[in-house]
Amino acid sequence: MTTSAPESTAQVVSSEEIRDMLLNLVASYLEQPVTDIRSDVKLLDYGLDSIFALTLCGDVEDEYGIEVKSTLAWDYPTIDAITGFLHEALSERV
Template structure:
């Protein structure tokens, strides 16, 4: 799959997600391990919904409110978002 032209990488999305999740959970980003299920940190439905809103605002992607449970770690969510960004870029680029 080609790298999207948006400039996002899985690493940059992982960092962004860790920062957002840390904000919601009142933790430091370095306390959010990318391979630990978000539920183990206490991510609840309110925070998950807020995360969805931030994803929509910052990346112009519409994601389901269950995305934090469908992709339960920062790593899994970052990979999913990269796939969504790539698909959206391909679609809008006429590919």
Template sequence: MNPPEAVSTPSEVTAWITGQIAEFVNETPDRIAGDAPLTDHGLDSVSGVALCAQVEDRYGIEVDPELLWSVPTLNEFVQALMPQLADRT
């Protein structure tokens, strides 16, 4: 297992997560709007759980999949993750 990725900015985290979502929904990252509901992009519960696992692996934090569904958008998901990411550095 690789060491957790260093985190410097919300925009870097957003860019990486956008890429992951794009792969799950077979879309290009530029088509994933940060302010649109994740379900509008086609993210479902299975891919949502997998996305949370990928975030955990990359950044070395625990992400409850409920968090993903308690915030409506990608931008809000990233903002919810940032305190936890900051605490681990």
């Protein structure tokens, strides 16, 4: 019988998965097709307001089980920027 270290239950989430989740969230908030949302456009250009930003934070926290600052959408103004931040944060916890 061999013993091994317990495997981590956390999984690495790819940047593509994170980006897709964020694109779908923003499209849902805006009631637009996801194909109309670009990941390199500032969320402010889509009409981001404080309620939208806080809702995004809550959805990210629920999806990934991490706490993010309420300024997430202001600190990382595009989906690409948020994706990079989240990918790094999630990779660190594995």
